[in-house]
Amino acid sequence: MKILVTGGLGFIGSHTVVELQNEGFDVVVIDNLSNSSVDVIDGIERITGKKPLFENIDLRDKNLVTAFFEKYHDIEGVIHFAASKAVGESVENPLLYYENNINSLVYLLQQLQKKDKASFIFSSSCTVYGQAEQMPITENAPIQSAMSPYGNTKQIGEEIISDVAKVSNINAVLLRYFNPIGAHPSTEIGELPLGVPQNLVPFITQTAIGLRAKLSVFGNDYPTPDGTAIRDYIHVVDLAKAHVVALKRLLNKQNLEKVETFNLGTGKGSSVLEVINAFEKVSERKLNYQIVERREGDITEAYANTVKANEVLGWQSQFSLEDALASAWKWEQKIRK
Template identity: 45%
Template sequence: MTAPSTVLVTGGAGFIGSHTCVELLDHGYEVIVVDDYSNSTPQVFAQVERITDRFVGAVYELDIRDRASLSAVFDRHSVDAVVHFAAHKAVGESSRSPVEYYDANVGGTTSLLRVMRHHGVRQLVFSSSCSVYGDAARVPLDEAAPARPTNPYAASKWICEQILADVCARVPGFAVLCLRYFNPVGAHPSGQLGESPLGTPENLMPYLAQVAVGRKPDLRVFGDDYDTPDGTAIRDYLHVMDTAEAHRLALDHLADGPGMRIFNLGTGQGHSVLDVTAAFGVACGTPIPYRVVGRRPGDVAELVADAGAVARAWGWRPTRGLDDMCRDLWRFQRLHPLGYQLPARRHRFLPGRA
């Protein structure tokens, strides 16, 4: 088994997907992207090309559940491996729309696997999540911790992992690297590429950025009565560029052999919602207003990674901290106050550093 050179990235216009495209192009890979733009925009590819001075080989707008259209992409390109990001990803939304989440996340994965098998592609890097651990009895969490998903998003990722394990057990030569990552945030350090969700952000950091730039009046803190030092939920935040680097290394390590391997990606350090809010206020030069509301269904008190396994296996460790994450996200938000699609002149910034 050799390391792949042409990589299909599903969901490549999304936050982590687009940063991974930058990482892959910077390291000589040929990149093909499919995305349905349900929570992204094709405008990111101009930014990717601006950063890397390379073009994405081809971009196709399609839903990966459309097997005929997806198969046509494999017909046109000699794909060596797939990095699979395409999925819905918000905990709160999944509790409101569970059927849609199972359909998109599980149905999309099985569709992709059927097309890959038909075309003889047997190398996959899967975007999983720390949320599969659920309400953990202890932290930090290593890969041996039991899966206890508490919401449909987490359950959909766990089901996908089980499907992939079954495929690896029954299809000779099939190799999967499953990456469970802990809250990727931040932006490309150039400020040209970052997270620009359509509609109201469901995750903390992009919501903070929209408050700082004046698009939202304040941050809603979902619960301050958790069993944590300040009562707010604790998470292990990982810079998106560290996350992208780990995906590129995973592609290199698919050549280690067939079967399924699971690795946590995280820093091993937890930060509460109020910690992150304070750090982002420092980055943008003004305190972020917030108000406490009730807990959000499906949330848990604390998720922090033990990422020792991937460090031992690949020598990979994250190199960027919370201050870097906040600084890079704020740089992106300043340059794109209304995202990629709308003119900046129609909005205001909170007072503070420009």
Template identity: 55%
Template sequence: MSKILVTGGCGYIGSHTLVDLIDNGFEVVSIDNLINASENILDGVKAITGKTVQNYHIDLCDKAATRAVFQAHPDIAGIIHFAALKYVGESVEQPLRYFRNNLDSLLNILECMLEFGVKNIIFSSSCSVYGNATELPVTESTPFQNAESPYARTKQMGEHILQDFCFQEKNTNAVILRYFNPAGAHESTLIGEAATAATNLVPVITETAAGKRASMTVFGADYPTRDGSCVRDYIHVMDLANAHTKAIQYLLANRQESNCETFNLGIGEGVTVLEAIKAFEEVASQKLNYVIGPRRAGDVIAIYANNNRATARLGWLAKRGISDIMRTAWEWEQKR
């Protein structure tokens, strides 16, 4: 039973990954400063798995506090690093905060890995690193375009930091997972996307349908897409969680081709914002109250994945589609 340290373990993707790791026989430890999360989610993790997960309520930008966790767990076999500030709009407004938080936390983790001999890390990256891609679907070799937000730039910079780190530290292994738009909830409805200040499309849709919002806004209907709204690749959060488990298994089995590898994680299909709304309306059997608004700063026009490499190397497949995403998200919204 290998021990995995999950940073941001109380967050949306982190908590679902805790469940998948435990279901696959791993012992897990969490670090989360709870800025955008709650430890209450760990009650749901326990209800699903029967396991109590310890969370260290610390800030990864605090090097001494981070180091103390490594000291307390000298048997860490690998790290899955989710912890980061993540809101595109907020990053446009507060760029320095995003650079300080997202980069300092990564640097502290890498320095502790060296000090305590931890060899494996999975880095949570994003399709935002591609910017307004010149080719679709994007592959792992698609060149980066200019980052559309400071958040996206921190992910580009984080990848470069890891690549340089692994070039120097030949005995350290990294997998960079570039994922697209996670959504949905665990089938049990015991965990899902947190209720704090939802900005992602799917929880905004479900909150609107539940009457928590009078209406929602589609940001832009004049893009050069099939219906004028942005195109995204929505991936079910449990499919995404399982990819992290498969990536850590991949490293622990020494199956990697190099000591720093990158994988796209998406379902390989583009769905427009308006198509996503229609998919929800069909699942929930109700009409959604929405309005068309102006474009939003930081949004790319269209992005979706070629996921062939993750399938071939990690043995990963997305098993759920947009209808499953909307159904589980709506069930979670009604439950909470």
């Protein structure tokens, strides 16, 4: 069975390609390499013994998307990761985010709705909840006004998919995930942001190894126990496995609705300072960090209620925060050698 993974050489995408191939799926990857490297294919092959097919395509080009589906007419499922994903950058450059994240989704769905049936997994985000009023956050929590253009593209993306599913043979699962971290235990693939990292953990590991002079902690005046923002940090391998479970649910026609939504997290919130302390423990390194002003677009806290994913999908996270940080540190040490 042939599955398309867009953004399949990125952080979460590459780990999901590994899990798909381990489950016997044939995978075609689309990636424009804007925030990834073609070398990731070799890492996937070393882990799984199989190289996925690869097409270097920018999904903003409608003609290229059309040509792709003419070539690969036997695609039965799509897992759509390809998107720009940095909150801060989206505030500074909103049009980039609306063009990249919305247009690419529309062009994919235009092709899929021509098919007799199609299974679509959407890489959504807990940012759709904005600053939720209650913790932990359930799937029924109100969708708040987005705090950033990035978050807004995820909200709009979910709405587009729901509208299209009503009038087509597309069945979809929206996976709202919290904060993916870590690396594959083989250290063959991991998080490798181009330029200055926008996420906490790669900034931590790059600071620990000496690539960055110091780590900035954005705000210590939040209404949390230690004043720093709280997030739900989930190991990327746990996250990748959930995508395979959700895809199989659609392919096996086990979905109860045309569009289903699941939170993916650990169910536990950790503050920035708790993450720093946990990293110092597993790495046996002291981190040079400083408290700076809050960052625009950031919320106070977000962590998942995972009951629906646990009970309906039969999935739950397996790795601890320390496991994930240790794997991220091993990956950082390997790639800097």
